[in-house]
Amino acid sequence: MKELTTERTQNLEQLISEITRYEQIVSQWDNNQKVVVERLKEAIETLHKEALTHLIKTVKKEAFPALREAVKDELVYGLLRYHNLIKPPTPPLEQRIEQALETVRPGLKSHHGDVELVAIKLPDTVEVKLVGTCSNCPASTLTMKQGIEQAIKTYCPEITKVISVNHTVTYTGEKIESPFATSQDSGWVALARIDEIPNGGILPLEIEGLKLILVRNNEIVKGYRNSCMHLAMPLDTGEVENGVLSCLHHGFKYRLETGECLTSPGIFLEAYPVKRRGEKVLVKVA
Numbered sequence: 353m354k355e356l357t358t359e360r361t362q363n364l365e366q367l368i369s370e371i372t373r374y375e376q377i378v379s380q381w382d383n384n385q386k387v388v389v390e391r392l393k394e395a396i397e398t399l400h401k402e403a404l405t406h407l408i409k410t411v412k413k414e415a416f417p418a419l420r421e422a423v424k425d426e427l428v429y430g431l432l433r434y435h436n437l438i439k440p441p442t443p444p445l446e447q448r449i450e451q452a453l454e455t456v457r458p459g460l461k462s463h464h465g466d467v468e469l470v471a472i473k474l475p476d477t478v479e480v481k482l483v484g485t486c487s488n489c490p491a492s493t494l495t496m497k498q499g500i501e502q503a504i505k506t507y508c509p510e511i512t513k514v515i516s517v518n519h520t521v522t523y524t525g526e527k528i529e530s531p532f533a534t535s536q537d538s539g540w541v542a543l544a545r546i547d548e549i550p551n552g553g554i555l556p557l558e559i560e561g562l563k564l565i566l567v568r569n570n571e572i573v574k575g576y577r578n579s580c581m582h583l584a585m586p587l588d589t590g591e592v593e594n595g596v597l598s599c600l601h602h603g604f605k606y607r608l609e610t611g612e613c614l615t616s617p618g619i620f621l622e623a624y625p626v627k628r629r630g631e632k633v634l635v636k637v638a
């Protein structure tokens with residue numbers, strides 16, 4: 353931005369102090385008089401804006417470098433900004449991505465997670481990495497879609513692809529062999545008797561660090577990871593009504609028959625195969 357010369361600065365200061373003096377006088381007037389002054393000011397400004405718009409269009413077409421040079425002047429820049437005729441300079445892409453990530457960090461940090469910018473692949477792709485709890489959370493795909501990707505696209509409309517370099521969720525528990533397993537059903541483990549699972553309700557279980565819920569509708573039993581797809585909070589504290597489980601934490605709803613999230617269609621609870629052997633309910637966890 354071009355510095356103003358001392359003489360110009362003095363002239364402008366004088367003008368500003370005159371404007372301030374008149375504003376003070378008008379502020380003493382009654383409301384009807386103030387409205388007239390306000391309308392007059394608006395009309396003059398509209399007239400000026402009209403003329404400036406035409407001037408800019410013409411100069412832009414004929415002599416864009418000259419316009420750019422003129423806008424470097426503090427006063428010209430301020431006037432055009434005042435009339436909304438130029439946009440403020442856009443910060444560099446990396447800075448805008450960081451601004452976007454800052455907006456989602458408080459939410460991630462409240463769940464002991466965070467996000468880092470990994471790479472900018474011009475012209476349209478950004479790679480990010482979820483860290484902390486978010487890095488292995490089953491909800492990370494949803495976290496990406498709902499928060500991070502949306503924030504980046506809002507701050508950086510030129511970015512159309514946001515990729516998480518670690519959003520694939522894998523089960524990391526040890527292989528568990530059931531005492532009831534045969535060679536053909538290796539990996540299955542008997543976790544409960546059917547009558548231990550409340551009909552139309554939930555039975556939470558934990559095996560070797562893996563937290564599951566079993567849900568039952570008469571003779572049909574389903575098994576899911578005990579982790580909400582929103583922010584990975586436990587689901588077993590939620591309420592079940594008409595086969596729909598509502599997460600206690602922020603109200604995400606799931607149809608227990610299929611595991612589908614009704615709040616965010618297309619997302620499913622992480623399901624584990626279940627089978628019956630007599631009264632026993634077996635779950636394949638490995």
Ligand code: FES
Nearest residue numbers: 580582599602604
């Ligand atoms: S953790 Fe937010 S709704 Fe379940």
